[in-house]
Amino acid sequence: MYDKIYLGDNMPELAEVETVRRTLNNRILHKKIVGVKVLYNKMLDNEEEYFKKILINNEFIDILRVGKWLIFELKEHYLLSHLRMEGKYFIKNSLDEISKHEHIIISFDDNTDLRYHDTRKFGRMKIIEKKDLYETPEIKKQGYEPFSKELTPSYLLDKFKNKKNPIKTCLLDQEIISGLGNIYVDEVLYLSKINPLRKTSSINKKECERIINGAKIILEKAIEEGGTTIKSYTSSLGVIGNYQKYLKVHKREGEKCYNCGEIIKRIKIGGRSTYYCEKCQK
DNA sequence: AGTGCGACCCGAACGC
DNA sequence: TGCGTTCGGGTCGCAC
Numbered sequence: 001m002y003d004k005i006y007l008g009d010n011m012p013e014l015a016e017v018e019t020v021r022r023t024l025n026n027r028i029l030h031k032k033i034v035g036v037k038v039l040y041n042k043m044l045d046n047e048e049e050y051f052k053k054i055l056i057n058n059e060f061i062d063i064l065r066v067g068k069w070l071i072f073e074l075k076e077h078y079l080l081s082h083l084r085m086e087g088k089y090f091i092k093n094s095l096d097e098i099s100k101h102e103h104i105i106i107s108f109d110d111n112t113d114l115r116y117h118d119t120r121k122f123g124r125m126k127i128i129e130k131k132d133l134y135e136t137p138e139i140k141k142q143g144y145e146p147f148s149k150e151l152t153p154s155y156l157l158d159k160f161k162n163k164k165n166p167i168k169t170c171l172l173d174q175e176i177i178s179g180l181g182n183i184y185v186d187e188v189l190y191l192s193k194i195n196p197l198r199k200t201s202s203i204n205k206k207e208c209e210r211i212i213n214g215a216k217i218i219l220e221k222a223i224e225e226g227g228t229t230i231k232s233y234t235s236s237l238g239v240i241g242n243y244q245k246y247l248k249v250h251k252r253e254g255e256k257c258y259n260c261g262e263i264i265k266r267i268k269i270g271g272r273s274t275y276y277c278e279k280c281q282k
Numbered sequence: 283a284g285t286g287c288g289a290c291c292c293g294a295a296c297g298c
Numbered sequence: 299t300g301c302g303t304t305c306g307g308g309t310c311g312c313a314c
Contacts, residue, residue: 085307085308124309163284165286
């Protein structure tokens with residue numbers, strides 16, 4: 001039941017989002033939507049009234065994913081949902097008290113709710129017509145995912161050849177590789193032994209190969225952890241974030257490199273905290 | 283076109 | 299203790 005193929009031949013990854021996708025796919029499909037509450041409408045890209053109108057009396061037919069975007073399939077529309085960093089979905093009884101950080105509440109006819117919870121209010125949702133999916137910028141722009149067969153050293157080398165910015169910045173660019181965030185990029189560069197400040201165009205083919213392999217290793221481990229947290233999904237869930245204990249550099253400023261003992265450095269690249277080992281990453 | 287940076291949020295961590 | 303300030307995370311939109 002977890003082997004659904006979605007939008008091409010991607011392997012499951014992007015642990016957090018993929019975990020949510022799989023779990024919800026087992027929990028909310030084909031239930032009639034009988035109520036929608038919008039408690040914070042700035043997270044919607046649609047007019048609130050349109051958003052509600054489309055959802056009411058509709059049902060979720062499937063849940064897909066492209067990059068970090070969740071795609072809830074409705075009868076004639078898709079609901080796109082981005083969790084950013086702290087968005088979570090909970091399944092609760094419709095009678096349960098609404099908590100402070102629940103912003104969108106979708107009620108089903110079996111007295112359960114799908115509730116979107118986001119302490120930072122950073123997540124976004126958007127309903128589009130089905131025919132527009134691949135023309136929607138959020139989806140159209142996504143590059144290849146680390147497990148895609150299309151993501152080859154040659155592809156990366158080509159994308160990198162004219163880039164003047166640091167490699168760290170390019171790995172965060174979802175249009176080149178889809179699915180790596182700030183934490184994973186630090187880990188991938190550490191594993192690949194590449195200095196995050198390196199000018200992107202200086203990355204050679206061997207290094208591209210190390211980046212791709214590194215991304216696969218990091219994400220495989222992360223989804224494995226996502227897989228273990230899946231078990232903790234009960235009537236109301238939360239999930240996310242068992243991977244922290246495996247981090248080799250991120251958030252380890254001032255601590256010793258596990259490989260060489262050098263002190264892990266923290267700098268800013270493109271406004272983002274970046275952790276790395278000066279000695280191991282050339 | 284490519285690149286950089288501020289804005290969006292608010293809880294946690296920090297400084298005084 | 300309690301206050302104010304800073305930070306971070308992904309993406310968009312704007313300025314250069």
